[in-house]
Each structure stands twice: as structure tokens, then as C-alpha cells.
Amino acid sequence: MTSTSTEFRVMTSGAFTAAYKSLIPQLERLTGKTIVTVTTSIGTGDISIPNRLKRGEVADIVIVADGVLRQFITDGYVLHEHASIIARSLMGFGVREGTPDPKIRTADDLRAALLAAKAIGYSASESGKYYTTELVQRLGIADQVLPKSRLVGGGERVGTVIARGELDFGFQQMSELLPVPGIAHVTPLPPELQKASNFTVGIGANSPDPACARKVIAFLASAEAHAAIAGSGLEPVSR
Numbered sequence: 001m002t003s004t005s006t007e008f009r010v011m012t013s014g015a016f017t018a019a020y021k022s023l024i025p026q027l028e029r030l031t032g033k034t035i036v037t038v039t040t041s042i043g044t045g046d047i048s049i050p051n052r053l054k055r056g057e058v059a060d061i062v063i064v065a066d067g068v069l070r071q072f073i074t075d076g077y078v079l080h081e082h083a084s085i086i087a088r089s090l091m092g093f094g095v096r097e098g099t100p101d102p103k104i105r106t107a108d109d110l111r112a113a114l115l116a117a118k119a120i121g122y123s124a125s126e127s128g129k130y131y132t133t134e135l136v137q138r139l140g141i142a143d144q145v146l147p148k149s150r151l152v153g154g155g156e157r158v159g160t161v162i163a164r165g166e167l168d169f170g171f172q173q174m175s176e177l178l179p180v181p182g183i184a185h186v187t188p189l190p191p192e193l194q195k196a197s198n199f200t201v202g203i204g205a206n207s208p209d210p211a212c213a214r215k216v217i218a219f220l221a222s223a224e225a226h227a228a229i230a231g232s233g234l235e236p237v238s239r
Contacts, residue, residue, distance in 0.1 A: 009058050
């Protein structure tokens with residue numbers, strides 16, 4: 001899909017979606033263009049950011065976890081110049097609305113909750129990789145909980161599946177869980193198990209207006225965007 005001179009095309013992972021969407025009016029004033037949200041999925045489906053970039057779809061900016069963006073730069077999908085870390089995200093969990101607070105404050109609390117859960121959800125993003133390859137191993141319960149854990153992909157949010165009653169426990173970036181109706185007790189991981197992720201914005205290699213993209217990146221990294229970023233559950237990062 002191609003861009004036009006009146007559009008500014010954005011690909012963002014779910015973690016930054018709430019902050020980005022709240023900033024769209026300001027971005028449209030800044031750019032003088034219509035902001036087009038190409039995709040908000042970093043997963044593995046047809047609409048995911050990696051697959052759209054592989055197909056050559058136009059992106060003026062791409063906002064994803066730092067390690068993912070660095071790989072996009074290596075692959076030639078995103079420009080190295082002007083790539084900037086703009087937010088830091090914590091990982092957390094949530095349960096269905098109406099469910100009692102699981103009161104998870106320590107590693108032992110989390111271990112007990114995961115062992116007791118019947119169905120656990122995780123995403124295809126950085127939080128899901130951490131859950132499946134590090135967290136449950138550190139807790140010593142990988143063999144018990146991974147068989148009842150479900151990858152939620154195809155652009156769907158873990159929280160949405162929890163709200164439908166298909167999962168009784170879900171794990172994702174806090175900023176992706178907080179906006180979802182129908183879930184409750186969205187809580188960060190215990191400090192000893194927490195893993196913060198940096199989210200970075202870069203210019204798409206095929207952006208038709210890199211000068212405009214540079215202005216947007218400067219805005220997202222400025223104090224003007226901090227309130228929206230913090231309000232979405234992320235920590236703003238200034239250059």
C-alpha cells in the first residue's frame with residue numbers, strides 16, 4: 001500500500017498504542033496531514049508490523065520495542081538515523097473483571113497464582129517472550145504452566161481474551177492491559193521479576209517524507225508528549 005502527500009502512516013506495537021492514539025490530534029496539527037494507523041500489532045499474523053514491512057508497505061514511523069527496531073534497521077526496513085527511545089514499559093498481569101484481586105506482591109505469590117490458574121495468556125511481543133523463556137523458568141514452574149499457556153496473536157490483545165472469559169490470567173505490557181474493558185487488577189510484576197522494556201521510534205526506510213517524520217520523532221521525545229505517555233501506563237524517556 002502506498003502513501004500520499006496528505007497522509008502520515010504509523011506502525012506501532014500495542015504497548016505504545018494508547019499513548020499514540022491520544023496524541024493523534026497534536027500529530028495532525030504538527031504534520032498538517034491525516035494520521036493513518038497502519039497497524040498496532042507486533043505479532044506474527046498477516047497484519048503484523050514485521051509482515052507489513054516485509055511486503056514493502058509504507059511507514060513514515062515505526063514504534064516498537066528497542067531490540068525489535070534494531071533488527072528492523074539491520075533488515076533495512078527502518079533508518080538508523082534519528083531512531084530514539086521515547087518510553088519505558090513495565091510488564092504486568094490482569095484478571096477478568098469481577099474476579100477477586102489475586103494479591104500478587106512477591107515471586108511466591110505469582111508462582112502460586114500461575115500454578116492455580118487454568119488458562120494463562122501471553123502475547124507474541126517482548127512480554128510474551130519473557131514469560132515463556134525466562135519468567136516461568138526462574139519460578140521453576142515451566143513444565144507445569146507452559147502447557148496451559150496460550151499465545152494470543154493475530155493482532156488481538158491478551159486483555160480482550162481475558163474479558164471474554166477464555167483466560168483467567170493474562171500477561172502483557174501494562175500499557176496494553178490498562179485500556180482494555182472487562183479486565184481488572186492490572187498489576188506490575190513483583191520487583192524481583194520485573195523486566196522493563198524500552199520502546200523506540202524510527203523512520204521507515206520507504207517514508208516519502210522523512211523530514212516530517214523527524215519532526216514527529218522530536219515531538220514524541222519532547223516534554224509535550226510526556227503526559228499522554230505517562231497516562232497510558234508508560235514511563236516517558238527524554239532525549
